[in-house]
Amino acid sequence: MASEPAKSVNPTAALIAGVFLTLCLNPLIGVVMVVLAVVAIRRPDGSPEQARFTQYAWVAFAVGMILTALVVVLAIVLDFVPWWERPV
Numbered sequence: 001m002a003s004e005p006a007k008s009v010n011p012t013a014a015l016i017a018g019v020f021l022t023l024c025l026n027p028l029i030g031v032v033m034v035v036l037a038v039v040a041i042r043r044p045d046g047s048p049e050q051a052r053f054t055q056y057a058w059v060a061f062a063v064g065m066i067l068t069a070l071v072v073v074l075a076i077v078l079d080f081v082p083w084w085e086r087p088v
Contacts, residue, residue: 009040009046009050009051009054009055010054011037011040011041011050011053011054011057012037012041014033014036014037014040014054014057014058014061015034015037015038015041015057017033017057017058017061018030018031018033018034018036018037018057018060018061019034021033021061021064021065022034025064025065025068026064026065026067026068029060029061029063029064029067030064032060033057033060033061033064036053036054036056036057036060037053037054037057039053040052040053040054040056040057
């Protein structure tokens with residue numbers, strides 16, 4: 001049986017994206033992503049553990065982006081809907 005070649009993972013890119021997410025968009029999820037990326041970097045290169053933690057970091061990035069987009073959409077909707085405004 002031939003084993004599958006290891007997928008190319010780049011935990012450094014996940015770390016950079018995690019720092020961006022932390023500083024600009026969603027600090028809570030960004031910190032989780034940074035931690036997962038650092039754990040992936042500390043694993044041996046090409047190991048299944050490194051690929052798994054890098055994948056977890058990218059999933060955290062997707063969750064952070066989705067949550068941020070939902071908050072922005074909610075803020076826009078609540079700001080522009082006329083019935084939401086209370087009389088002064």
